[in-house]
Amino acid sequence: MKANRSLPQDRLVDCGNDYQPIVLQYRSARRYYKCKNYDGSPGLNWIEFCVHHEGVLNFTANPKELILNALFDAVEGEHFFPLNYQCGSHVDSFLVRACKPALDKFFNRGLSIRVATGAEISLAVWFNVAENQRNQISPPFVISQVVDRLLGRLEQYKGVQNVLNLSNFSAHPYFKYFEARLSNSGTFHLVCSTINNNDDRRRAIKGFSLAHNQLSDLGPMRIFGDVDYELLDLTGNILSSAKRLCSDLQRLRAKQLNLANNPVTKSSKYPDCLKPLTGNFKIVDGVPFDKLYKLYTPLNYEIDVECDGVRIDWSNKPKLSQFKDSKDWHAFLIPDANHEFSKEDLFNYFFILVSPELSEFYPCYYKFEAGEHRFLVRESFDQIEHLVNNCNLEMKIPQLEPDQQEFSYQRSISYYLRMNVSIVKQGHVHPKQCIEQALQQRFNAINRVLNLEQFQNSEGLENVTVCLSSPRILNSILRMASRKFLGNCIDLRLGNNKILGLNNLRTLSLLNGLQALDLGQNWIYELSQLSALSEIPLKSLRLHGNPLCRKYSLPSEYIRAVKDICPGLLRLDDVDLSTKPGLTSQKDFLCDPAAYELTAELFLCPFLREFEQSEKRINLSRYYTKDSIFTLTSSYDIRRSHPTKPTNELCKRINKYNYFSRNLLKNSMDTCRVHVGEHDIMLVLMQLPEVRHDYISLQTDVMQYDDHLAVINVNGVLRDEPDLLLAFSRQFVLRVEETGLGIGKGARRMRIINERFNIMNPSPKQLRDAFKFVELPTMEPESTIKDEGSVDVKEHKLYIFQEITGLRPKWCTRILQEEANWNFQLALEQFLQMDKQNELPDEAFV
Known part of the structure; x- marks a missing residue:
């Protein structure tokens, strides 16, 4: 409907010295709000949109971006250029003109848009707020001028000449006063049409850069089909649909296609989903199209292990010598009909046999197929010769003997090789190059930290297995790093790499500037394997998670043994040795990591927050059943915490806890204060005072967690009014009542069957640290449960x-x-x- 209300103040919109200002006058303007039609025609005069978001987006990262994306989605490809966009705390506004098709679509929606967060936002539209003058700004004309200038200044881009650079198009300075985004199909069509209509300059184009434009649809690019280009750069957009991408680029051809940082490249079907474009592009993100596979291996397409190469097994081992000088790929094939071993287990066992004295051994292109573990190696003939002649092509499987602490190797698996299965081709991995690139990414020059934790998971090592348990490989990698930056490195992190020791590493002499070393979560069994660290002036060392830590029953023994090797050590396992040496206490304990959610938003946090306020405390009844048991014990000594005479008000507040307290030391037969059933328990809880918990002080232990039961202990500090601090502990025993819930049938319902609530005096440390941190405000949860049919x-x-x-x-x-x-x-x-x-x-x- 047409809306009537007080008129806004007239104002002037300045669009720079090159354009006549726009004078907004509301006396003869017409306002529409929450309606689906309008009177007459909008004409060519200026129209003002008011976006009534009412502040619901103020806490999002970029409210304006959310609104503009919703507006462009609503117009569905029609021309629409918001001008003079003004952000407000409750209402945003902008001007448009000559956009009747887009305007009709907004009215068809009832002047309402839905943003990505799900919020529904109303629009108000003022018709005829300003006359259109000849010298005023025209966004379509400005866009055409900018495109024409760019056509006259084709660039050299990523090694390709004559590239039309449209990357980050909306950031062009000529678009200072209006929104020109290629993410709006209407704008993209206008740009492509302008290029296509300029025949002479279009023929000179060798490539397009459309990076960082939030593009999700490349339909307008179809007009450039059937021409061979050098480059199409689509980096950093939001292309997510492989079907649409292949359809839009069906007739477009280029030597190079850049798709990095688009959602489609993160899809589980990538790169197979791009197969329809096989003939259109030769290289994708620097990789030949036919080798564009995250798990690409020549074993998939280039090598047939049934017939390629020469088979070597126990029956023809002498034949191996003829491949001594070969530079080709050789295949290892290890039978495992039931897929008993994972990739990680396989290489853990396999590298037990690899000799630390011979050359580095880098398995490449691992895959499991046809009941066999398969991988390729090259330039490691001495290791292959060792595995064939000395190990007899058998992989030993370590097994822990019952009632013993030693491994036996009675079980073994025979395997075979196929030598010279493929020559080294362009695009095949080079392990040393991959490792050097991974090292470069792992060094932080600002903090001077070389972080090699879980080095195998580094980007670029997907097709190369790098086993740092091999001293030869570890020594080689540290040597590479020393050439690059170890002179500037003061902190080296080698955690979670299955390292067995650091002795016999010649590169340690290059680590003179190293101050901190992290060897946590490795396989070091003896401190004697770290004796070489005595050559390095370390200040901090981390060994936590290694088997050697379990050999010391007392912290002092452990510290003394480590300091015998590193006498200058100031920190060990994140503990400051210059104060009181010892082990750090564990704030929280989970017997099973799966129980973490119970200690957070699934149970403990909402329970304690609802307990804090009496009007919400009644909601706690959902956690109890008719068989639940609750007891409260108050051992708070008011004279201890308040040496002077306590006030009557203070005594009354403490007595509220004492009234329900069950003290077995005073009366072991007292059963009247054992509360059974949801009704009785809620009667007690509703009579207790309102409190506030210090969530920083909470210490949580999950002592048991399985398919039937969970036991949670929590203790900390709470405040019952400013002058009364109480220490508390609560123990919850929860039982699973129902399973197979939710859409995925994986949820379950748990209820409290036993709860103990203890109130006591806080310790001096608790008094000192209580409520020292201010908790950030949280959004209030929706208190009402809406009907399914609403x-x-x-x-x-x-x-x-x-x-x-x-x-x-x-x-x-x-x-x-x-x-x-x-x-x-x-x-x-x-x-x-x-x-x-x-x-x-x-x-x-x-």
Whole structure:
């Protein structure tokens, strides 16, 4: 409907010295709000949009970005150029003109948009707020001018001449006063049409850079099809649909395609999903198209292990000598019909046999196929000769003998080789180069830290196995690092690398500037394996998580033994040795990491927060059953914490706890204060005072956690009014009552069957540290539970369904409402079935 309200103040919009200002006058303007039609025609005069977000986006990272993305989604590719965008705490505003198709789509939506967070935002539209003058700014004209200038200044970009650079297009200084984003299909169409209509300059283009433009749709690029270009750079966009990408680029050809940092490259189907473009591009992100596989291996396409190369097994070992000078790839094939061993286990066992005295051994392109572990190696003939002649092509499997602390090697697996299965081709990995690149990424020059923790997980080592348990390999990697930056390195981190020791490493003499060394979570069994550290003036050493730590029953013995090797040590396992040597206490304990959520937002945190406020405390009844047991013990000595005469008010507050307290030392037969059942327990809890917990002080122990039961202990400090600090402990025993809940049938319901609540005097340390940190304010949770059939719940289901499936709204509505009758689980099953049977067209997806 047409809205009537007090008029805004007239004002002047300045668009720079090159353009006549826009004079906004509201006397003859018409305002529309929450309506689906308008009177007459919008004409060519200026229109003002007011976005009434009412502050709901103020706490998001970029409210303006959310609103603009929602606006561009709503216009669905029509021309729409917001000018003079003004951000407000409750209302944003901007001007547009000559955009009737886009305007009609907003009115069809009832002047409402939905942003990515799910919030529904209303729009107000003022028609005829300013006359269109001849010399005023025209966004389409400015965009065409900018594109024309860029066509006249083609660049050399990433080694390619004559590239049209449209990267980060919206940041161009000529777009200072309006929003020109290629993420809006209308703007992208205008840019592409301008390029295509300039025949002479278009023919000179050898490539396009469209990086960092938030592009999700490349449809406008189709007009540049059937021409061979050198480069198409799409880095840093939001291309997520492989089907749409392949469709849009079906006729576009270029030597190089850059797709890095797009969601499509993170898809589980990547790069197989790009197979329709095999003939269109030769190189993708620097990798030949036919080698574009995260788990690419020549074993997939280039090598047939059934016939390529020469087989070497126990029966023809003498043949091995003829390959002594070979530089080709050799394949190892280790049978494992039941896939008993993982990749990690396999190499743990295999490297037991690799000789530390011979050359470095880098398995490449591992894969498991046809009941065999397969990988390739090259330039390691002396190791291969050792494995064939000395180890007899057998991999020993260590097994711990019952009632003993020693391993036996009675079990072994025979394997075989295929020599010269492939020559080294362009695009094949070079282990040393991959390692050097990984080292470069792991060095922080600002902090002078070389972080090699879990080095195998480094980017670039996906197809190379680097086993640092081999002294030869560890020595080689540290030598590489010393040439690059170990002279500047003061902190070296080698944790989680299965290192057995550091002796016999010649590179240690190069570590004179090293001050801190982390060897945590390795396989070091004896301190004697670290005797070489005596040559380094270390100040900090971390050995936590190594088997050697278990050999010392007393901290003092452990510290003394380590300091015998490193006498200048000031910190050991993150403990300052210059104060009181000892082990750090553990603040929290989980018997099972899966129990972490119980100590956080699934149970403990909401329980304590609801307990703090009497009006919300009644909600705790959902945690108890008719068989639950609750006891409270108060041992608080008011004279100890308040040596002077306590006030009557203070005594009354303490007596509220004492009244329900059950003290077995005074009366072991007292059963009237054992509260059983949800009703009795809530009667007690509702009569206790309001409190506030110091969440920083909480120490949580999960002593048991399994499929049936969980036992949680928590202790800390709470405040019952400013002058009364209490220490407390609570023990909860929770029992699983129901399983197979939720959409995925993986959730379960737990209830408290036993709870003990103890109140006591705080220790001096607790008094000193209590409430020293201010907790950040949190958003209040929605207190009311909405009906399943309410409009809000249905809208929420539609939003969640769209996020999960990636379908357009009309398809979400069709499946969720029409076919599943708002049954979310049934809708998901229907979607999976339709997707499996290819019943969903490309246009169904966003």
